[in-house]
Amino acid sequence: MRPHRSAKRSSARRSDASAYRGVFINLARSTRRRATLVRHLKEIGVVSRYERFEAVDGRAVAARFPTELDPGNLGIWLTHEALLRTHRSLGLDLHLHILEDDTVLAKRARQKFEQVLSQADALSSWDLLFTDIFVPLSVQTFRVFVENIDRHAQSGRHALVDLASIGFASCCSMFVNKRSVAKYARLIRGNWALGMPLDLFIRQLVHQGALRAYVTVPFLTSIADSVQSDVRGRTDRSRQVCDVLRRGLFEEADHPALLARMRALTKGARLSDRAALFVKAESFSLSDQWTPF
Numbered sequence: 001m002r003p004h005r006s007a008k009r010s011s012a013r014r015s016d017a018s019a020y021r022g023v024f025i026n027l028a029r030s031t032r033r034r035a036t037l038v039r040h041l042k043e044i045g046v047v048s049r050y051e052r053f054e055a056v057d058g059r060a061v062a063a064r065f066p067t068e069l070d071p072g073n074l075g076i077w078l079t080h081e082a083l084l085r086t087h088r089s090l091g092l093d094l095h096l097h098i099l100e101d102d103t104v105l106a107k108r109a110r111q112k113f114e115q116v117l118s119q120a121d122a123l124s125s126w127d128l129l130f131t132d133i134f135v136p137l138s139v140q141t142f143r144v145f146v147e148n149i150d151r152h153a154q155s156g157r158h159a160l161v162d163l164a165s166i167g168f169a170s171c172c173s174m175f176v177n178k179r180s181v182a183k184y185a186r187l188i189r190g191n192w193a194l195g196m197p198l199d200l201f202i203r204q205l206v207h208q209g210a211l212r213a214y215v216t217v218p219f220l221t222s223i224a225d226s227v228q229s230d231v232r233g234r235t236d237r238s239r240q241v242c243d244v245l246r247r248g249l250f251e252e253a254d255h256p257a258l259l260a261r262m263r264a265l266t267k268g269a270r271l272s273d274r275a276a277l278f279v280k281a282e283s284f285s286l287s288d289q290w291t292p293f
Contacts, residue, residue: 020095022050068195127180132219134169222250
């Protein structure tokens with residue numbers, strides 16, 4: 001598996017100017033996604049910090065890797081394994097940013113990534129730092145995120161929320177600590193055979209304490225607005241609802257547009273009387289009228 005260009009030359013040029021090496025993974029056939037992401041990286045001034053790494057096509061190799069995983073998820077897992085091997089072979093003393101090709105970055109991502117990495121390095125330990133995640137439908141978790149977003153609005157400082165007890169998923173944008181690259185590679189190596197998607201396996205490792213992971217809040221990246229995924233295929237209505245909620249925690253979210261999209265997606269959905277009572281109570285608990293007791 002080869003990077004798009006010479007990783008040794010390009011990474012060496014950046015080693016003094018950057019706390020991390022950025023790599024985006026992209027299937028050979030996904031030329032439109034590649035062009036869209038490269039254009040976006042150019043627009044926000046970070047294209048020189050990222051290299052393309054060709055993703056493993058799970059459909060092409062599935063016969064060699066017997067597993068219950070669908071080809072898309074198998075490809076993601078094998079791509080991470082190959083990417084980690086390549087990164088380790090370069091001997092770089094840099095954090096590694098792994099980015100999927102349908103990711104949107106904040107306009108000032110360059111400065112903000114370096115800021116949150118400095119915050120993370122000040123912690124006693126960290127292995128993974130996510131810049132956005134699939135958001136579990138949990139009022140408790142959502143409240144934590146909203147409280148930290150409100151603090152960010154006042155201070156400008158991003159929170160690093162510990163994921164040890166949060167039911168997160170997705171690895172669309174994640175930093176791997178330079179001291180944890182070998183550890184992460186060892187923990188995932190060959191475990192595609194278990195039939196669990198990589199992001200859920202990572203969550204299991206985090207909840208078990210084998211990895212220490214955080215997420216930036218508000219999110220510094222988001223997922224592109226698409227109903228088609230290279231991994232999952234066409235995204236159904238329920239998944240689209242969750243994706244809209246997820247994009248709402250991006251620091252540059254267009255909330256009026258997202259609310260309009262959410263209303264369209266949920267139009268006609270009916271609740272039982274009990275479910276309606278629960279939803280009203282939860283809505284009130286997130287309102288400005290709620291008093292903790």
